[in-house]
Amino acid sequence: MERDFYNEEFEDLIREKTDQYKMYPSDKVWKGIHSSLHARRRRFVIGMSILVSGILLFAGKELIAPGKHPITQKIAQNTSTSPKSASEEALSENDQPTPESYFKDPERVINKPAPQRPQTLNEVIAFNILDNSGSTKEPAIAVTQASQIDIASIVEASPFLPSADLSLMMPKATVQHLQLEATASRPSTVISEHPVSSTIETAQKSNIANYSADDKKQIDWLQERALQHLSPIKQHKLNWQVYFSPTVNYRKLSGGNYADSRSTVQNVPIALIHYGNANDFVDHTPAIGYEFGGNMLYQLTRNLSVKVGLQFNYTRYMIRAYSSTPELATIALNSYYGYFADSITGYTNVRNFSGKSKEYLQNRYFQISAPVGLEMRVFGNGKLQFNIGATIQPTYLLNRNSYLLTTDYTNYTKEPSLFRKWNLNGGLEAFISYRIGNLRWQIGPQFRYQLFSTYTDKYPLKENLMEYGIKIGITKVSRK
Amino acid sequence: MTEEAILSGCLKNQAAAQRELYNRYSPKMLAVCYRFAHNREDAEDMLQEGFIKVFSQIHTFQNKGAFEGWIRRIIVHTCINNLKKNKRFNESIDILHAGSLQIREESIPAIVQAKQIVDCIRILPVGYRTVLNLYAIEGYSHKEIAGMLDIEESTSRSQYTRAKQMLEDILIKKRILQKPREKMQWLAGM
Numbered sequence: 001m002e003r004d005f006y007n008e009e010f011e012d013l014i015r016e017k018t019d020q021y022k023m024y025p026s027d028k029v030w031k032g033i034h035s036s037l038h039a040r041r042r043r044f045v046i047g048m049s050i051l052v053s054g055i056l057l058f059a060g061k062e063l064i065a066p067g068k069h070p071i072t073q074k075i076a077q078n079t080s081t082s083p084k085s086a087s088e089e090a091l092s093e094n095d096q097p098t099p100e101s102y103f104k105d106p107e108r109v110i111n112k113p114a115p116q117r118p119q120t121l122n123e124v125i126a127f128n129i130l131d132n133s134g135s136t137k138e139p140a141i142a143v144t145q146a147s148q149i150d151i152a153s154i155v156e157a158s159p160f161l162p163s164a165d166l167s168l169m170m171p172k173a174t175v176q177h178l179q180l181e182a183t184a185s186r187p188s189t190v191i192s193e194h195p196v197s198s199t200i201e202t203a204q205k206s207n208i209a210n211y212s213a214d215d216k217k218q219i220d221w222l223q224e225r226a227l228q229h230l231s232p233i234k235q236h237k238l239n240w241q242v243y244f245s246p247t248v249n250y251r252k253l254s255g256g257n258y259a260d261s262r263s264t265v266q267n268v269p270i271a272l273i274h275y276g277n278a279n280d281f282v283d284h285t286p287a288i289g290y291e292f293g294g295n296m297l298y299q300l301t302r303n304l305s306v307k308v309g310l311q312f313n314y315t316r317y318m319i320r321a322y323s324s325t326p327e328l329a330t331i332a333l334n335s336y337y338g339y340f341a342d343s344i345t346g347y348t349n350v351r352n353f354s355g356k357s358k359e360y361l362q363n364r365y366f367q368i369s370a371p372v373g374l375e376m377r378v379f380g381n382g383k384l385q386f387n388i389g390a391t392i393q394p395t396y397l398l399n400r401n402s403y404l405l406t407t408d409y410t411n412y413t414k415e416p417s418l419f420r421k422w423n424l425n426g427g428l429e430a431f432i433s434y435r436i437g438n439l440r441w442q443i444g445p446q447f448r449y450q451l452f453s454t455y456t457d458k459y460p461l462k463e464n465l466m467e468y469g470i471k472i473g474i475t476k477v478s479r480k
Numbered sequence: 481m482t483e484e485a486i487l488s489g490c491l492k493n494q495a496a497a498q499r500e501l502y503n504r505y506s507p508k509m510l511a512v513c514y515r516f517a518h519n520r521e522d523a524e525d526m527l528q529e530g531f532i533k534v535f536s537q538i539h540t541f542q543n544k545g546a547f548e549g550w551i552r553r554i555i556v557h558t559c560i561n562n563l564k565k566n567k568r569f570n571e572s573i574d575i576l577h578a579g580s581l582q583i584r585e586e587s588i589p590a591i592v593q594a595k596q597i598v599d600c601i602r603i604l605p606v607g608y609r610t611v612l613n614l615y616a617i618e619g620y621s622h623k624e625i626a627g628m629l630d631i632e633e634s635t636s637r638s639q640y641t642r643a644k645q646m647l648e649d650i651l652i653k654k655r656i657l658q659k660p661r662e663k664m665q666w667l668a669g670m
Contacts, residue, residue: 010648011616013657014597018617021594022507023514025524030502032528037535038495326540326550330627344561345628346533347553349540414536417565 322355
């Protein structure tokens with residue numbers, strides 16, 4: 001009794017003294033608590049906003065405002081440079097027209113100006129007789145003896161008269177005729193129009209005929225060069241895709257048959273009365289979630305493409321539970337060696353079977369993943385196609401708000417330490433696609449399954465999330 | 481700020497209300513964690529984790545009983561889970577070296593004694609210390625302790641008896657406590 005009295009006194013002393021004792025935590029404790037409650041959510045929201053905005057901006061840029069045609073871009077580049085002088089721009093004798101120069105100034109290529117030669121009778125007459133409007137006027141050329149000699153020497157020296165110009169193509173015979181006329185006439189003979197006009201008309205007619213022939217020659221040359229040097233427009237192998245999919249999300253529970261002698265969970269509560277598969281003891285229903293992302297597709301063959309991308313998933317499902325007074329909740333953890341018992345206890349006011357009032361819990365998961373897979377055209381033509389696809393998606397759990405079932409299936413509680421951060425999902429899809437211009441629109445069903453449990457190996461139950469939905473996507477088919 | 485206002489603000493996830501609640505209860509709760517933890521850093525980690533749970537589960541507090549008691553229960557469970565996660569129950573300290581423990585004295589005798597007693601409790605092996613904290617100070621029954629620590633109820637009782645004996649020996653050795661026989665003789669002589 002003496003001892004008992006002393007024991008009580010001892011315990012009272014211990015309790016009283018320890019209650020008096022206080023310690024003041026360092027600032028980092030509150031900073032850690034605050035960042036856990038607030039900044040994490042803010043960073044998550046900011047991060048997701050940046051990611052979504054980036055995907056949408058990029059998709060919009062590629063799909064709605066496609067880049068300029070490469071040829072017109074090059075032309076724009078060339079025309080944006082400082083204008084050259086007329087002499088610089090004139091094609092020299094040895095300057096062969098190129099397809100580029102043809103596109104730049106087709107007329108100039110066809111109507112190649114005459115090379116720089118001494119002025120000939122041809123050019124002089126042309127200048128005086130024909131103006132831009134094509135009207136003729138009285139020539140005013142004085143042909144002197146000297147001119148005759150000049151003309152003759154020029155004609156002799158220039159057997160080939162320039163062609164393909166507004167200047168006349170004057171056959172040699174005509175020139176010689178003019179020469180004779182000039183000789184026959186008085187020294188200060190002015191070559192009148194009339195004698196010249198008929199000659200000019202003839203010359204004109206012959207010039208037109210020759211002009212056409214020349215044109216034809218140049219066009220033929222151009223076609224020939226185009227076939228040789230201009231490559232056909234071919235399809236780029238890299239395409240871009242964005243997609244969105246409303247999904248129906250669900251889960252599959254497994255494990256938890258603690259009555260089984262093979263169970264690794266040894267420290268089950270004494271009051272365990274529920275044996276069997278956990279799926280039989282929970283009431284959960286699917287709920288709507290969504291998924292969106294972007295892919296880069298590389299065409300391996302005509303029918304097969306490989307794709308990599310980035311994707312965001314919002315997954316959730318509902319659990320029917322009941323509210324109750326706070327009570328102790330135990331989660332027995334797996335033991336690896338059969339003899340080490342471990343568990344986590346906490347307080348909860350959510351029951352699984354019965355309670356004060358019905359309550360619907362929502363388990364939510366926010367994930368980001370990098371799908372890698374293949375897309376194959378099963379049948380179809382360039383416009384309408386039927387395709388199938390499969391992906392493997394390494395997934396990271398950004399955030400979650402979910403409840404765990406206790407070992408005795410009686411309560412729901414929260415324990416963040418039992419959730420996996422990294423996981424792996426598999427996806428299958430089939431869709432019909434239709435091409436309009438550079439865009440291919442697609443729609444079709446898809447299915448996604450989580451390959452590893454949502455929880456760590458410590459937690460005895462396994463949860464595999466699954467979702468199915470309708471995927472709507474747009475792919476931009478790039479061209480060179 | 482009244483307790484109702486703090487509760488209401490915390491339910492709305494207001495940072496000011498959360499800070500007020502933290503300032504009001506963290507000194508005592510850190511002392512609770514310190515009795516369970518290996519060192520001050522571990523105690524602060526337990527405190528941080530415990531308060532995060534308090535704020536995230538504050539909607540489950542149903543105004544039945546003292547708010548401090550509700551917070552304390554969450555903190556204690558967090559400490560226990562932390563110890564189990566870090567497998568601290570395997571550690572032990574040679575009781576013979578308890579005499580070499582240097583205890584800093586402060587000017588206020590009551591606080592000196594409180595700190596001394598807490599330090600002596602922390603000298604105990606972690607298993608003994610945990611059972612003693614839960615039974616003698618936190619007021620849990622041996623049945624509840626057995627459920628939390630995954631041991632038998634009889635084990636909890638025997639652990640507590642040994643823990644108390646060991647603590648008594650330490651306190652007597654440090655002259656914080658008088659020997660019971662000496663005390664009873666002194667009382668009898670009055």
